[in-house]
Amino acid sequence: MRMDWGRGNFAARARSDTLPAMQWNVTLTARASFDAGRQAQELLRDAGCRVTVADPFGPLDVTALRRVLRGEQAVLASSDAYSALMFASPELADLKVVSRWGVGLDCVDLPAATRAGVVICNTPGLLDEAVADYAWALLFAVARRVDQGQALLRAGEWSVAWGNDIHGKTLGIIGCGRIGRAVARRAAGFGMRVLGHDPALASGRVDGIEAATLERVLAESDFVTLHAALTPENRGLVNAARLRLMKPTAYLVNTARGALVDEAALIGALSRRELAGAAIDAFAVEPLPADSPLRSCPRMLITPHQAFNSVETGEKVSLLAAQAIVDCLQGRRPQYVANPDVLASPALRTTLS
Structure with missing residues (x-):
């Protein structure tokens, strides 16, 4: 019709x-x-x-x-x-x-x-500023367990969900184009150290972003946010081996492309408590199938690819x-x-x- x-x-x-x-x-x-x-x-x-x-x-x-x-x-x-x-x-x-x-x-x-x-x-x-705003919204929501607090309250409970601080932590940005740099600008207000990985990013510090290898960004960051375009070369970039580089207290945020992440590996890492949490707005298959295990994955906040909305x-x-x-x-x-x-x-x- x-x-x-x-x-x-x-x-x-x-x-x-x-x-x-x-x-x-x-x-x-x-x-x-x-x-x-x-x-x-x-x-x-x-x-x-x-x-x-x-x-x-x-x-x-x-x-x-x-x-x-x-x-x-x-x-x-x-x-x-x-x-x-x-x-x-x-x-x-x-x-x-x-x-x-x-x-x-x-x-x-x-x-x-x-x-x-x-x-x-x-x-x-x-889309740059809207997506950067939303990446921060997801980062705050997953780190401070906003969705869990709301779920408890709506279920009739008066109980709190304990999260983690953002101020003064290390933010890792994978993909430092326009959106990645917009995210970095916002980090300055929270006193964060910012590491970034992008093949086009010069060595040293650019726009408040310290250039680093992908492995270093993953290993040292408390929050990793993805802003890379999807290419044949970086499909599945964040795979099981790279997830293991991250701290067990770290969070992953993806408002870019779902196929940048090995979703099965991410589910496994969260289920085994190898990561503190993830906030995902983009998926390898969209719309997300009703039976997708991502829908029930613990410590994962998901939204329907609405970062620019x-x-x-x-x-x-x-x-x-x-x-x-x-x-x-x-x-x-x-x-x-x-x-x-x-x-x-x-x-x-x-x-x-």
Whole structure:
């Protein structure tokens, strides 16, 4: 089932002379672009787009994408599976633009998109502060046992859950890009020592982060927070051997990608009390299956990949993702193109200046 949000009126618009004599069909698979994207939807309709909302929302698999994107020119996308097989599908022959709601592109085969002439856009920079805030929210909640205290009180008990201090401890950041550095800035207010590991991080101290090896970050930190992009090289980065490097009093926080962590190894470490706790917002398989052992793992706080879900940030990201589609429709290069080589390709499915 798909919900039609109507179409814009070309003839009545003051900007109609700048628009191509065509109408684009645009599907929203990113739930956030629906929940916090009314202005983005209006922007698309005002530009002459017929906007359709996928039901269910993404992430969608190949079969579902073929169904909902048949005859569509653009998609405001969740972390759907945009593989080489998808871009070669006849059902997607009209697809010109995939505009990702968010930053991550591990779900998109960029070389295949370029070969197919499809422009891939994303929204870097807008999620940084919201995700950094949420990483700290999880860190505080798991360290001070906030979820356990609430559960006891709701169960009718008046009992306390003992946690651990944050102030003055050592914070380890794996992935020191924009979000990792935003997390580090917040640590200064808590008098924390900050260690960081990132292949691009220079030696010494940068933005308050002391560069260190991955092994040192894991071994010396009281709190380890993950902010690395997922690549083939770092899939399963935090595995059983690396979890054993961590202190038994340490906590792991993941607001990045679930596949960075060996989830079975993490469950084992927590069950054996080899870690004090973990707060996880991203999973290897999403949505998290109802029978996943992560749901019942002791000393683990889990949330449904909502680190970026603040209303203000959602509106900004939705607008930027929608603007990329409008730019392509109106023949302009979008601000952020993830596969810029496509712009010079004879296979390019739209015309951009």
